[in-house]
Amino acid sequence: MLWLLLLHFAAAVVSPLLCRAMGRNVFWGLAAVPGISFAWLIAQGSKVIDGRAVSETYEWVPSIGLSLDFRITSLQWILALLVTGVGTLVLIYCASYFKRDDKSLWRFSAVFTMFAGAMLGLVLSDNLLLMYVFWELTTVFSYLLVGHNPVRSANRRAAMQALLVTTFGGLAMLAGIVAIGQQSSYRISELLADPPPASMLTTAGVILMLVGALTKSAQIPFHFWLPGAMAAPTPVSAYLHAAAMVKAGIYLVALLAPIFADVPGWRWITIGLGGLTMLVGGWRALRQKDIKLLLAYGTVSQLGFLTAIAGIGTYAAGLAAVTLVVSHALFKSALFLSVGVIDRQTGTRDLTKLTGLARRMPVLCVGATLAAASMAGLPPLVGFVAKEASLTGVEESGVLGQGGQIALLAVIVVGSALTVAYSARFVWGAFASKPGVPEVELTRPRAAFVASPLILATASLVAGFAGSWLTTLITPYAATMPGETPPTLGLWHGFTLGLGLSAIAIATGFALFFARSRVARVQGRVPALVDGERTYNLFMRGLDRAAVEATALTQRGSLPIYVATIMIVVVAFPGAVALSEVAGVSVRLWDSPVQAAIGLLVIVAAFVAVRSLNRLQAVILVGATGLGTALLFLIHGAPDLALTQIVVETVSLVIFVLVLRQLPSRFRPQRLAVGRYVRLAVAVAVGVAVVAISLVTTSARVAEPVSTGIPDAAYDFGYGKNVVNVILVDVRAWDTFGEVAVLVVAATGIASLIFVRTRNTDLTRIERGPASDETSRAWLVGVRNLRPERRSVIFEVVTRLVFHAMIALSLYLLFVGHNLPGGGFAGGLVAGIALLVRYLAGGRYELDAAAPVDAGLVLGLGLFIAAATAIAPAFFGGDVFQSYVFEFWMPIWGDVKLVTTLFFDIGVYLIVVGLMLDIGRSLGSGIDRQIEEATEGAR
Secondary structure (H helix, E strand, C coil): CHHHHHHHHHHHHHHHHHHHHHHHHHHHHHHHHCCCCHHHHHHHHHHHHHCCCCEEEEEEHHHHEEEEEEEEEEEHHHHHHHHHHHHHHHHHHHHCCCCCCCCHHHHHHHHHHHHHHHHHHHHCEEHHHHHHHHHHHHHHHHHHCCCCCCCCHHHHHHHHEEEHHHHHHHHHHHHHHHHHHHHCCCEEHHHHHHHCCCCCHHHHHHHHHHHHHHHHCCCCCCCCCCHHHHHHHHHHHHHHHHHCCCHHHHHHHHHHHHHCCCCCCCHHHHHHHHHHHHHHEEEEEECCCEHHHHHHHHHHHHHHHHHHCCCCCCHHHHHHHHHHHHHHHHHHHHHHHHHHHHHHHHHEEECCCCHHHHHCCHHHHHHHHHHHHHHHCCCHHHHHHHHHHHHHHHHHCCCCHHHHHHHHHHHHHHHHHHHHHHHHHHHHHHHHHCCCCCCCCCCCCCCHHHHHHHHHHHHHHHHHHHHHHHHHHHHHHHCCCCCCCCCCCCCCCCHHHHHHHHHHHHCCCCCCCCHHHHHHHHHHCCCCCCCHHHHHHHHHHHHHHHHHHHHHHHHHHHHHHHHHHHHHHHHHHHHHHHHHHHHHCCCCCCCCHHHHHHHHHHHHHHHHHCCCHHHHHHHHHHHHHHHHHHHHHCCCCCCCHHHHHHHHHHHHHHHHHHCCCCCEEEEECCCCHHHHHHHHHHHHHHHHHHHHHHHHHCCCCCCHHHHHHHHHHHHHHCCCCHHHHHHHHHHHHHHHHHHHHHHHHHHHHHHHHCCCCCCCCCHCCCCCCCCCCCHHHCHHHHHHHHHHHCCCCCHHHHHHHHHHHHHHHHHHHHCCCCCCCCCCHHHHHHHHHHHHHHHHHHHHHHHHHHHHCCCCHHHHHHHHHHHHHHHHHHHCCCCCCCCCCCEEEEECCCEEEEEEEEHHHHHHHHHHHHHHHHHHHHHHHHHHHHHHHHHHEEE
């Protein structure tokens, strides 16, 4: 199953490239991806129908029990077939829906295919945490698809609204997942077999998971985001908001109903909110003139129906709920796709302007009418079968009580009547001939454009006669819930209560349709039953206002206040606790008198730096404290830390010096006012607190440290003798990768943060300088562009002597880092210092001559190499970031032992070099240009 998901994401990655060559025909190729998944799922049908599960497990993070678990049983199989089958038809439909010259197809095709893969992963996941990952992926991809046209404010607003609402529900669901998983198991199959015991925590976890399901499936009070999302292209509406994404919430309710239906509050929430949503959605659908918006509110209504039935938690209700899911996916996707054809061929979706389309597009009219009849629950469509099964499920459920049964049956009858009314309104509005309405200009649709909605509508008709087959498919899921075995799904069960209620609903619905003028007048006088969007807008405005007030109160723009607040909190809480425990700590002042001498020098340097009024002097003294710390590392037997500290201090000193060119040479003298005494007191208190925390934490060890076994483990499992480097690039490679990614972000933002410009301006461009035959053959060509007073012969000579040695040293540190002090980070810093030396000696032209490459390219290449090294083992059956050692013989070198972590270190090396190059071009070359421009302006 994992390969199906990888196939989707791989197709999404290559689709932008294919779009350039194939245009909109790329959708034909992309349709093969869910098509292959559909065919594979069909091949697993015999196992699933027999009650056997198809499962796969891939270990991911075994230490915390996290793995990639996939499992197919009856419920997952049916949902996966809908996701892949409808997805295939929608992608085929896209090949005709979009214009040939649409410039955004590359983005749409990639995101849509990734969404299809994420939805398939959600359905197939057998791990709650993995399911949550796919759950949130569908949210993100839905946001991108709804906001497909970012120029239109309606798209941006609808996308953000959907994102905020569903993300809120997703976060609540995550809390519920943790509450349930910690009590039982995160593996869904194990959870269903052994649910957690009844408790307040279990109830809270279940309710939180329901919040996620209700937001995803647009239940009241979260229903308003779905109609707003109709701003998306019609294929998005047909797939995400009819057949896929909104079904995720229904799927979660159906998945958990067998074990949690009896949890306090479950049925009140699912049945109560579901029933109310069904009525509100149906009532609002009757008011719409836009046929797409009419279907959107109809979807809200149908989702409420689905939630109410799925939440009952009995055998008959489970059978009916899955049948409703199947019928709704078929008829609603067919209707949305039909609306897309009408919109594309006529240019309007306003039912008051559409007339005579039944005569002009008869094939589409037949397909849409079949789908609308299924939505209305008319025989012999599958919608009728599902509605009959639902009425029977409510009638035979003994868990609701007589009053609850009557109330829910009444809600279903009223909701079904509204469904019949807006279904008839849709068919009449889209296809009927209306007296006095001029015919709109129409372009005949291609057969391929009409094929997908026609296939889905035909499937609704065929499924109506396949009740026995559907019963066989759904029974393995329904049988997991209590209750008597319901009748087989079918079109005829005799004269039953359900049949009578259906007849009443159908008759009432047609009566409402024929009296639509009176109904419209009544609706005009009755306010909206539940205006969730207005509540949402009021809440967001209030939140924005509160944020502004809070920001004005707490963010005063004073860096000293921000830092002091943080420091005071440190002193008041962890510092106070540490001070209360420090009396019982025994202290050994030093291991060697040399440490005391170095420590004294560090203290003196820090004190003098605070008292210094010269900025350069203060910077040098601060650097001296860092170099003193490096000496302490070295004495303690940590050469790696000492080496890194030394090069970091060197780089910091150079950066400070570069920045100081734009600052006054001296600090402004200040009187010892009250504010300075306060800052002094805070600084002393922080120092005392940090010392206390360090003493207490280092003396609190009660067990043998894990570090005692690290040297042997580093050599046995990390294939290296340098413990520090093995830890960085092997044991905690995930952390290191995250840190270098942060470096990339920092490098990307340096120029914009300092100069308020983008990377593509002249700030970071490579400058060659004036060229000549003489300079092209010379070394340190940049010095010829410097003014005489800026040149230093001594510095130029030193640069000629040390530059190549520094580059060689950086490469040496890179390659020996796994066994000796060094590594990619230290080597990259040394190479960066070498480049800065070239800049200091020859100016900005010399820097670009030394490294004639864009810093962003170096950064990107380094990140790519690091990421490739991380995931490469997974393609050969290994784990992410797993290390391998290769031993071979080479001429001259002899025996060679190559560890794959070297390539990860190379990526780190390039990232650091790119960062240093970016710093040199921004803080160095950029400030040079500013100084030159200011000088020329003064002249």
